[in-house]
Amino acid sequence: MILLTREKTMIHHQLETLLPRLPTHHPFYEKVSTRFKQEAAGASGEASLDYYLRFLNSNLPLLHGLRVCDTTFNFQIDTLILFPSFILLIEVKNYAGNLIFHPASGLLTREIEGVIERFSDPTVQVNLQKLQLAQFLSERGVTALPLHSLVVFANSKALLDVQGTCADVILHEKLLDRIAELEMKYKGKAREIRELVQIGKLLAASHKPKQADVMTYYGLSLEDLVLGVRCSSCRSSIMNRTHGRWICPQCACSNPHAHISALQDWKVLFGERITARQACSFLGLGKLRTARRLLLAMCRAEGDRNSRYYRLP
Known part of the structure; x- marks a missing residue:
């Protein structure tokens, strides 16, 4: 029973939207590209567990990407599963290459293409998450x-x-085997599914997705971006608006609604509010009245005449 679905994080979504609109020669292009690849790899790694998780009892409450952040707590758990006799926290790493972990020292190294890198102890983070989760549940009266x-x-x-004994640092292929071992280890007084669901719903209600603003983080403005409506077919050209339709000069694709996707790009990068003048510039239109007409066809206008803006759906 999935109580919290796995969703693309806000920063992942923003980077994915920003990258095609950032010129390849821009000074920050490589940084944005590298960060996007990291976010995409992390999401891919977490999603790869779904194959194994589908073999578990479908009634077990399951939360993906749980993030609790308030004045007392600040922790995030990639995947959390409530079993009748224990709660399992899973931290997912998507590193490739030859990995060596020394449990005694906490040293994790990776060799890939002849380069050796050192990473922080992967168990420290998940153990801190465990401590905070225990306190969070205790303060809310959860036995x-x-x-x-x-x-x-x-x-x-x-x-x-x-390098040593550490049964809780594993490859994904061993996940179900390890879960079976844990179910045997924690054989004891079992909770009913309805109790587990109540705990899961309590956690889901406390979930707060992490906010992001990549434009501010990288110090970018509208002037840094490739403006216009990108072709929905070939994705390699900016479309021209002619006689009420968007036409791609590269592949001749014709689409009367191609601007909607571009305005969604705006919403992801700048927020849901946009003025007609901003839309005119962002869409690459020559006439302000065309921008107003397109906006009014899909969203409502707010504010008085001198400060009018539109709220994108």
Whole structure:
């Protein structure tokens, strides 16, 4: 029972929208591209667990990407599963290459293409999450269930060598085996599914997605972007508006509604408010009245005549 679905994070969505509109020669293009690849890889790694999770009891409450952030708590859990006798926290890593983990020292290294990198101890983060989750539940009167954490390396191109005893740092192929072992380990007083669902709903109600503003973070403005309506077919050209339709000069694709996608780009990068003048510039239109007409066809106008704006759906 999925109580919190896995969704693209706001920063992932913004980077995905920004990158095609940032000229390849822009000074920040490589930084934006690298960050986008990192976000995409992380999302891909988390999604790769779904194949294994579908073999679990479908009645078990499951939360993806839970983020609790207030004045007391600040933790995020990639995947959380409530079993009748314990709660499982899963931290997903999507590193490729030859990985060596030393549990005694917490040292994690990766060798890929002859380059060796050092990463922080992957168990520290998930153990801190476990401590905060325990306190969060305790303060809300939830009778303690054992909490157990796993670090799962999800990249199919990863080779993992654990130098010592550490059953909770594993490759994704071993996930179901490890879960079966934990179910045996925590055999005890089992909660009813309805109790687990109540706990899961309590956590889901406390979820706060992380906000992001990549335009401000990278110090970008409208002048830094490639403006206009990108062709929905070939994606390689900016369309021209002629006789009520958008025409691609590259592939001749014709679409009367292509501007809607471009305005969604605006919403992702700048927010849901837009003025007719901003829309005229962003869409690459020559006439302000055309921008007003297009906006009125899809959203309502707000404000008085001198400060009118439109709220994008």
